[in-house]
Amino acid sequence: xxxxxxxxxxxxxxxxxxxxxxxxxxxxxxxxxxxxxxxxxxxxxxxxxxxxxxxxxxxxxxxxxxxxxxxxxxxxxxxxxxxxxxxxxxxxxxxxx
Amino acid sequence: xxxxxxxxxxxxxxxxxxxxxxxxxxxxxxxxxxxxxxxxxxxxxxxxxxxxxxxxxxxxxxxxxxxxxxxxxxxxxxxxxxxxxxxxxxxxxxxxx
Numbered sequence: 001x002x003x004x005x006x007x008x009x010x011x012x013x014x015x016x017x018x019x020x021x022x023x024x025x026x027x028x029x030x031x032x033x034x035x036x037x038x039x040x041x042x043x044x045x046x047x048x049x050x051x052x053x054x055x056x057x058x059x060x061x062x063x064x065x066x067x068x069x070x071x072x073x074x075x076x077x078x079x080x081x082x083x084x085x086x087x088x089x090x091x092x093x094x095x096x097x
Numbered sequence: 098x099x100x101x102x103x104x105x106x107x108x109x110x111x112x113x114x115x116x117x118x119x120x121x122x123x124x125x126x127x128x129x130x131x132x133x134x135x136x137x138x139x140x141x142x143x144x145x146x147x148x149x150x151x152x153x154x155x156x157x158x159x160x161x162x163x164x165x166x167x168x169x170x171x172x173x174x175x176x177x178x179x180x181x182x183x184x185x186x187x188x189x190x191x192x193x194x
Binding site: 042043046049050053054060061062065066067068070073074076 | 140143144146147150151154155157158159162163165166167169170171172173
């Protein structure tokens with residue numbers, strides 16, 4: 001993982017509402033996480049599947065287009081997905097004020 | 098569809114960056130659209146599938162939680178999904194400045 005990404009993760013960790021960060025490779029394996037191990041593994045597989053679905057959906061709409069990021073709101077928290085070439089960055093945060 | 102939603106759709110149509118609006122029922126049928134018919138039908142099925150996937154993913158993480166909305170960025174445009182009880186509102190917009 002590049003120094004640039006390490007730096008970005010540090011910045012996210014200092015954001016007030018962020019409650020967890022996860023980096024997952026394209027096989028759904030946890031590379032880095034601030035979550036407990038069981039939660040991280042649970043999230044990793046699910047977020048990898050969702051990223052693949054989003055990529056596929058965007059390609060289905062236009063084969064020259066590319067999925068670049070997603071912000072998903074739920075009743076309890078927000079999930080931000082940022083797919084890179086070889087891994088996916090997942091940020092879990094409380095809703096912004 | 099309630100008057101409240103009709104009003105919301107009107108507001109979206111007047112937003113500078115919005116290029117298309119679609120309302121899809123839970124079977125993937127187009128209820129309302131500003132897109133041409135073929136594009137609307139194509140988006141409807143895909144957006145319904147993606148919404149179902151997002152709902153399922155959030156329930157898999159926590160059965161008491163609920164998916165409420167999604168903003169997806171792509172190389173060309175953004176897609177906003179807002180699931181309601183009986184239909185899904187889809188807004189397609191150019192990236193904000």
